[in-house]
Amino acid sequence: MYIRYLLAGLLIFTACKTPQPTSAVSFSATGPAWGALWQQRAAEYKALCLQAYQVAAQRVEVMSHQQTLRPRAIVTDIDETILDNSPFSAKNALAGKPYSQQAWEEWTALAAADTVPGALSFFKDAAAKGFTIYYITNRLEKERAATLKNLQRWGFPFADNDHLILSDGNSNKEPRRAVVARKFEIAMLVGDNLGDFAEVFYRKSPAERSAAVDQLRDEFGGRFIVLPNVMYGDWLSALAPRGLTPQQTDSVLKKQVREF
Numbered sequence: 001m002y003i004r005y006l007l008a009g010l011l012i013f014t015a016c017k018t019p020q021p022t023s024a025v026s027f028s029a030t031g032p033a034w035g036a037l038w039q040q041r042a043a044e045y046k047a048l049c050l051q052a053y054q055v056a057a058q059r060v061e062v063m064s065h066q067q068t069l070r071p072r073a074i075v076t077d078i079d080e081t082i083l084d085n086s087p088f089s090a091k092n093a094l095a096g097k098p099y100s101q102q103a104w105e106e107w108t109a110l111a112a113a114d115t116v117p118g119a120l121s122f123f124k125d126a127a128a129k130g131f132t133i134y135y136i137t138n139r140l141e142k143e144r145a146a147t148l149k150n151l152q153r154w155g156f157p158f159a160d161n162d163h164l165i166l167s168d169g170n171s172n173k174e175p176r177r178a179v180v181a182r183k184f185e186i187a188m189l190v191g192d193n194l195g196d197f198a199e200v201f202y203r204k205s206p207a208e209r210s211a212a213v214d215q216l217r218d219e220f221g222g223r224f225i226v227l228p229n230v231m232y233g234d235w236l237s238a239l240a241p242r243g244l245t246p247q248q249t250d251s252v253l254k255k256q257v258r259e260f
Contacts, residue, residue, distance in 0.1 A: 033093035035231035053118030127157035
């Protein structure tokens with residue numbers, strides 16, 4: 001009888017110690033949830049945004065007292081630069097879904113994005129000092145009405161069709177910046193992605209992007225004002241090219257992470 005109880009106990013103990021199968025977690029799909037949480041809840045995120053816009057405001061104040069032969073413009077990105085789309089990233093990530101254009105357009109159609117800390121007051125102040133504001137975004141033309149509605153909801157200056165330049169499907173912003181540069185001196189560019197600033201960053205490898213940052217280091221905090229975004233961006237597609245399956249993307253990204 002004792003042996004029978006002993007064997008039963010060993011079986012129970014062994015069953016408890018046997019590793020249970022776990023469901024695979026997508027590194028690339030769920031990762032943005034941490035970024036969204038940080039963007040929504042971390043005071044450090046708010047501090048970084050305020051810091052960026054305070055530096056920008058100081059530059060605008062100096063430039064407003066300087067002579068210029070051409071009217072000045074500030075070119076800004078929209079998403080994660082002046083509008084906060086973290087609820088979209090959070091919902092997708094928590095559902096384990098990768099980015100899709102359809103889901104993105106469902107979000108932008110709501111015109112519900114909040115403002116990035118410091119953005120609204122900076123652009124209002126810059127406009128009051130005589131700077132024209134242009135919004136160059138990779139949102140598509142069919143998102144125009146909802147985008148304008150979202151900008152106008154918060155009272156962003158120059159939020160009209162003439163100053164909102166969307167994408168025709170080409171994500172390279174250089175041709176659109178060139179259109180603005182025909183009539184204006186582009187005094188400042190504001191964005192969360194290096195492609196918001198210069199073509200030298202467009203579709204380059206991580207090493208090339210890093211080298212270009214070194215070459216243009218004097219522009220950052222001056223003509224280039226960078227906002228934080230750890231949820232998505234060209235930094236990610238530089239590591240894992242678009243078109244891969246989620247499993248392939250996970251594999252590529254995990255190989256890029258340094259461990260000890």
